[in-house]
Amino acid sequence: MTFPPRSLVLTAMALCLASPVLAQEVPPAPAPQGTEAPAPAPAETPAPIEAPAPAPAPAETAAPAAEVPAVPAMTPDQYINNPEYMLDLDLSTGGRVVIQLYPNVAPHHVERLKTLARAGFYDGIKFHRVIDGFMAQTGDPTATGAGGSELPDIKAEFNDLPHLRGTLSMARAESPDSANSQFFIMFQPRFSLDHRYTAFGRVVSGMQYVDAIQKGEPPAVMSRIVQMSVAADNKPVPPASMLTEAQPAAQADVSVDQLNAPIKR
Numbered sequence: 001m002t003f004p005p006r007s008l009v010l011t012a013m014a015l016c017l018a019s020p021v022l023a024q025e026v027p028p029a030p031a032p033q034g035t036e037a038p039a040p041a042p043a044e045t046p047a048p049i050e051a052p053a054p055a056p057a058p059a060e061t062a063a064p065a066a067e068v069p070a071v072p073a074m075t076p077d078q079y080i081n082n083p084e085y086m087l088d089l090d091l092s093t094g095g096r097v098v099i100q101l102y103p104n105v106a107p108h109h110v111e112r113l114k115t116l117a118r119a120g121f122y123d124g125i126k127f128h129r130v131i132d133g134f135m136a137q138t139g140d141p142t143a144t145g146a147g148g149s150e151l152p153d154i155k156a157e158f159n160d161l162p163h164l165r166g167t168l169s170m171a172r173a174e175s176p177d178s179a180n181s182q183f184f185i186m187f188q189p190r191f192s193l194d195h196r197y198t199a200f201g202r203v204v205s206g207m208q209y210v211d212a213i214q215k216g217e218p219p220a221v222m223s224r225i226v227q228m229s230v231a232a233d234n235k236p237v238p239p240a241s242m243l244t245e246a247q248p249a250a251q252a253d254v255s256v257d258q259l260n261a262p263i264k265r
Helices: 006-025 107-118 207-211 256-260
Strands: 086-091 096-101 129-131 135-138 167-170 183-186 199-205 225-230
Touching (some): 086 107, 096 107, 096 207, 107 199, 107 225, 199 207
Antiparallel strands (some): 086 225, 096 199, 135 183, 167 183, 167 199
């Protein structure tokens, strides 16, 4: 038997040892035309500081929030011209104002005014803030704008009733749920109040007595509610002698002759 030359053996051994190294240096095959090679996955980075934190998962043992009992919605035939849902305001400006209430949109506000009216709360209360061309506000026994009844505040019942001339709406403080006993009647439309204050009634007769309320913040002489009642209670209009109010001190009339008269020494 003949053996290959020694040089050939050594060459073959060198090629066998180098082939794994060469295989590691071979670049990957190019992707087929029309496709892109997947990009390498980027290293994980922290979330931006501005990103909101995820909401915590609710505790499995937490009790559900208590729901306020819903008041069944009323249909117009149940409250329109129904004396139980109408107010009589006898004003010191000379007569009776009749207001139609809307329990279909603000049942709790309607019930609050009926409750306070039947308790005599509003009798004698003054209009402490009256802005000409805007509204007349009352319902504060202190006539300062800071008072109310002893009943708890009412949650807002914002609705789609617009603030038109004659609209009855509830006054409140900064919180939407701070209405108590103060209310206002609109002289002119103000749609910027819609969905921000609870409208729940409108004057249907006697608007001329609202127009005659003394203006000012506060007025020099405050007009007042002589009597406020639910129409179903059939309270008579107070005598005319009660539906009057004091007038500001009259200024002495000065005639043209007096203005042109010589100064007396």
